[in-house]
Amino acid sequence: MKKLVEELNLHNYYYYTLDQPVVSDAEYDKLYDALRKMEQETGMVLPDSPTGRVGGETLKGFEEHTHLSRLWSLDKAQNHGSLDAWYTRVQKRIQEYNRQHPEQPLPEPSFVLELKFDGLTLNLTYEKGKLVQAATRGNGVTGEGILSQVKTIRTIPMTIPYREGTIEVQGEGMMFLSVLEAYNQTAAEPLKNARNAAAGALRNLNPQVTASRKLDAFFYHVGYTDKPLFENHEEMRDFLQRNHFKVNAHTQFMDDLAQVKEALVDIEAKRHEFDYLIDGAVIKLADMRTREVLGYTEKFPRWAIAYKFEAEEATTILQHVSWEVGRTGKVTPVATVEAVDIGGVTVQRCTLNNYGDIERKQLKHALGSLVFIRRSNDVIPEILGKVTEDQDGEEIILPKECPSCHSELVERGAHYFCENTLGCKPQIIGRLSHFSSRDAMDIETFSIKTATQLHEALGVNDPADLYDLTLDSLLQLERFGQKKAQNLLDALEKSKSKDLASFLFALGIPNTGKTTTKVLAHHFGSLDAVLAATRDELIAIHDIGDIVADSIVTFFQDERILQSIMRMRDCGVQAKWEQDTATVAVTSDSPFFEKTVVLTGTLTKMTRDEAKERLEAAGAKVTGSVSKKTDFLIAGEKAGSKLDKAKSLGIHVIEDEDEFIAMLDLHE
Structure with a gap:
């Protein structure tokens, strides 16, 4: 078991962190299944087992965690003038120190420039190479322990090569935009934006919810060590990479501030090309001794500053809050604001997520008040909070009954639901x-x-x-x-002739999407077998955890659902799982076998769904975003940024649809 855990964790590092898989998905699954079988037979799960990444039992609450080293905020600059002012202060302190210590002067300032991620700060603690704690930033001194949630992030190593003592490593947890897009395509309850999706997942007491979001993380700082390990930031970055942490590729090292300013202009122009949210960049002095000499103010390190890009925010009046009911019965507050222009788009409606979000942002007494709103990467605008702290507005009232059918609302987790499913x-x-x-x-x-x-x-x-x-x-x-x-x-x-996977997805089983229903159809082969599936049978299927299994079993125990299905079958709905183009036996004679393929643009001789089905039948993995893992990009008419990115990465691009069809025909 130890050997399998070590091998699987190494494969995870190559696949998720380096984007350089060394085994096929099938080979990985074989090793994973072997480990899981051993764990079931022995009743033992090793602390760093990758099976722990799917999430464990629901927690009762978060425990307070005191950081070994304080996590500091950053002073902010929003233009080149304030950046110059910061650098003037830095130079003055360096010159003053060098006058007083001519025998050991500080070097000329050099800089490291990092992207400023818009996610949730993570602080990881490793003792003798093992991950023993993970925490939120909190107030910088104490945070909340979220170890179970962080273990679900596959780019975070649970063991590292450095075994000589205790270290704290800081980074940013986030949900990539392409992952958010893919999640929302199948989710019963789509997520509003990437930042809230990540923060909500990491602060969710159910780690299985965290696992379902497929979060990622970049790491950029070692905040605590038992002994000095680095003389400069480049050595720190190399240490992080050697110890299997994911480091952002856009980290830059520069010798003068003019280079930094040029890079800032370039990053701001490209900010929406990244597959994750950023709201600026961070400039740090690279030399560690200089950092130690400059020290800290009461709030900020003197050796670093955050350069904030032009805000995609505005202020406006919160006019009204309505409560809207979705197909699952969830009641969501939606705000109407006085029309305001943000980045060339007129905004009048904003999300408020849930009543807890209203209270957390101190918006309970905000009707008629001035509020901050933000629109980023074309997501639905959200209200960030009130401009003033005064409770000078009218109260937003949480409804006690459904705004549509007037049934009593039931609180479940962070949301309120109407349970009158047949009459709402x-x-x-x-x-x-x-x-x-x-x-x-x-x-x-x-x-x-x-x-x-x-x-x-x-x-x-x-x-x-x-x-x-x-x-x-x-x-x-x-x-x-x-x-x-x-x-x-x-x-x-x-x-009536639609296949079983489509029928199961159409039923709207809670916590399942297209991928899960296709797995169910393929595994059980018939609707009757799915209806009769037990919780243990469902959990035994790879990637189906406790929550999904419980949702499926509970759904099909509902007599109203069973009667509806029976009526549809009596009317001729077949819901069969046949060996068609989506499920034919895959052989290795296709050029797409075990390759990762992205479709973009408009195809003229088949639909995108047909192309996806034929690719999957040929053994391909079809994804929605281009990365180093992509083997082929199929580019139809009006292909956009994905085509440019694929060419820049040297990915095999197929722009001739006839060539694409001919390659598919090799398999069929």
Whole structure:
């Protein structure tokens, strides 16, 4: 078991941190499954086992953790003038020290420039090479222990080669934008933005929720050591890399401030090309002895400063807060603000996430008050807080009942839910729309407007009701002529032959998305087998944890769900899992076998979904973002930034669709 743990952790380092996998996914899974089997047989899990990264039991609360070395804030500069003023202060102190210590003068200042990540600060403690604690920044002296959550981040080593004492390593936990995009494509409850997604995951008492977010982290500082280890920042960076920490590739070393200013202009121009949020850059003196001599003010190190980019923020009046009900019954506050321009976009609606978010941002008495709002990377704008600390506005009232059906709301975790699933209009319309969507039953011509009309006029409350619709009933509806009505009936008839994975996704099982439902379909092979699956059978499937397993079992124990499924089957819904293009036996004769492929642009001879299915049938892994791991980029018409990035990384680009089809045909 120790040998397997060591081997798997090394493979994780090459795959997640270096982007240089040395074994195929199938080989890795074979080793992982062997380890998991041993753990189940022995009842023993080693502390640094990679199986611990999927998340353990829900915690009762966070424990306070005192950092070995204080985590400092940074003074800020927002223009070159304030950066010059900081450097003048640095030079003055260096010159004063050198006059007093001519025998050991400090070197000429040189700089390290790092990106300023917009995530959550992490402080990791290693004792004799083993990760023993992880904590949030807190007030800089004490934070919250989040070791169980941090262990789910695969780029964080649970053991390191340095075994000589105790060290604290600082970095930033985050959710990459491409990961957020992929998560939201299948999530029952999409996340609003990357920063909140990461912070919410790391401060979630259920580590399995953290694991589901697939967070990442960059590390940039060793805050505490038993003994001096570095003379300059470059040595510190090399130490971090040697000890398997992920270090951002955009760290730069420079000899003068003019170079730093040029680099800042370049970074700000490219800030939205990164796959993660940044809100500036950090400039540090590179020499460690100079840092020690300059020391700290009451709040900041004198040897570093944060250069903040032009804010994508504005102030405006919070006018109104409405409470909207989603298809899962979750009730979410949405703010209406006085229209304001941010980066050329007029903003009038902002997210508030949940009532806890309102209280945390001191917005409870903010109606009619001036608030800060932020819009970043085209995500839904969010309210950051009040401009003043005065409670001078009207109170935002948390509703006790559903704003739609007036049922009593139930608190679950950070959110409030309406449990009147069969009688709450927004939930009904949301479920009908999800059931009919492209990735589900793909009922053409169906829309939210259609769902609303069918519910209000014909009493369609359940997906099964759709298959009872007749031509005569549809012709009674406003704006439903013979052709439109027949097209909908034809689309419903066509949907009856959709495969099992699509049907399972259409049902809207909590905590499952397209990937999970496809895994279920492939593993069990039939709808009856999925319905009968036990919790233990589900947990035994790779990447299905306790929460997902419990959600699936509970969902299919609901008599209303089972009756709905039975009605749909009686109407001819097949929900079969057949050996089609998505599941044919994969052989290694395809050029795409075990390759990572990205699709971009518009294909003219097949849809993107068809291309993805054929690639997966050929043994490819299709992802949404370009990285060093990408083997092929298939570029259709109007391909954009992904094509440019692939060319810059030297990735094999296929821009001829006929060539792409010919390569697919080699397999088929």
